[in-house]
Amino acid sequence: MNESKDEYENNNYEPAGPKTAMVAIIGRPSSGKSTFLNTASGEPVSIVSPIPQTTRNAIKGIVNTSFGQLVFVDTPGYHMSEKKLNLKLQQTARDQLEASECVLYVIDASRDLGEEEEATAELIAPYASKTVVAVNKTDLPAAKPDRVISFVQSKIQSIDKNRIFEISAKNDTGINDVLKALYDLAPEAPHLYPEEYYTDQEVGFRIAEVIRGQAINRLSDEIPHALFVDISDMEFKKEGKLLWVRAFLCVERESQKGIVIGKGASMIKTIRIETIKELRKIFDYKIDLDLQVKVVKNWRQKDMILNKVLS
Structure with missing residues (x-):
């Protein structure tokens, strides 16, 4: 500061x-x-x-x-x-x-x-x-x-x-x-977290938020509010030096899927590359990101998905 x-x-x-x-x-x-x-x-x-x-x-x-x-x-x-x-x-x-x-x-x-x-x-x-x-x-x-x-x-x-x-x-x-x-x-009380912590976010959540941030700042119209990120799988490799992640950018309609992918897959490639760059600043191990797009129709009206996205 x-x-x-x-x-x-x-x-x-x-x-x-x-x-x-x-x-x-x-x-x-x-x-x-x-x-x-x-x-x-x-x-x-x-x-x-x-x-x-x-x-x-x-x-x-x-x-x-x-x-x-x-x-x-x-x-x-x-x-x-x-x-x-x-x-x-x-x-x-x-x-x-x-x-x-x-x-x-x-x-x-x-x-x-x-x-x-x-x-x-x-x-x-x-x-x-x-x-x-x-x-x-x-x-x-x-x-x-x-x-x-x-x-x-x-x-x-x-x-x-x-x-x-x-x-x-x-x-x-x-x-x-x-x-x-x-x-x-503030009341006098012991710390809730170790002093080296600046957030309590779990690895999967942080990765999902970085992906979402990179996506919504590149997409327009209704797309940002119509997408969420689903981390489907994570696995450490190379003795913990590499984290492999499979993630899906989920949208509500087929027409939105094409926009997120972009012409010649240019948009999804950009989101993936910029996400990896940002994650390098956060984690002390490399991230291998498999990023795809899928349609989850009307997810904003489904309690089960909302509870997962907003948990």
């Missing part, structure tokens, strides 16, 4: 002992929750995309300092919709609000406020005593942080004004102020 850990840890903040907290990150789609998580943890933990509702699961990113451990849970963007998939995503966000010791409300300062933002603020209001607000994207010309702060104070009237911060998660501005406020709220 811009402000070094030494600078952060040598300031006047001196807690009584190590602290630990689960922190639910709540906000509308594309408010910058995943960018905040990746910046704070220093690693690409969660998919970042201009496409709304990229995050489908409660993704964890872990920040360790001498003060303790903050376990951030990046929740799906809170979006008002009665579709089955969106209802399950909404429930994921509500569950994390209830279960976490702290809440980080990320709100986009460059976007108009409306009914969806009001619904998000109302969702958070009962948890004001454990909430920190990050007014994000203040680096953009369209940003109106004063208007957003007034909105937050009107909708969450019991919020402490000293726990509202103007930040730019993309430019790593104001992140440490948010961390300090969260440590102030």
Whole structure:
């Protein structure tokens, strides 16, 4: 981060002992929750995309300092919709609000406020005593942080004004102020994870998310929301130096399958190559990826698949 850990840890903040907290990150789609998580943890933990509702699961990113451990849970963007998939995503966000010791409300300062933002603020209001607000994207010309702060104070009237911060998660501005406020709220407790951890994601899940991220940032129209990744098989080879993975990019219709494959299989080849490049940065062993495309008709309406995808 811009402000070094030494600078952060040598300031006047001196807690009584190590602290630990689960922190639910709540906000509308594309408010910058995943960018905040990746910046704070220093690693690409969660998919970042201009496409709304990229995050489908409660993704964890872990920040360790001498003060303790903050376990951030990046929740799906809170979006008002009665579709089955969106209802399950909404429930994921509500569950994390209830279960976490702290809440980080990320709100986009460059976007108009409306009914969806009001619904998000109302969702958070009962948890004001454990909430920190990050007014994000203040680096953009369209940003109106004063208007957003007034909105937050009107909708969450019991919020402490000293726990509202103007930040730019993309430019790593104001992140440490948010961390300090969260440590102030965190209870004294032992760590939940070893200090070298920056996420608790299992290998298969991380690989699936990297594949999905590479796919949705190259596909348009309805395709990103109509696909999921199924890891069908994994096997270590060469005495653990190579992980062989067979994965399927699953879509809902035959017409979508052709788009994902691309002319002369160009799209699926690009997704595979770029995925392997990204995985090399994450794992200390090589990945051999067999990536294919298949159709799973109307999967977003099938509870069994939704439960697997959103677990």
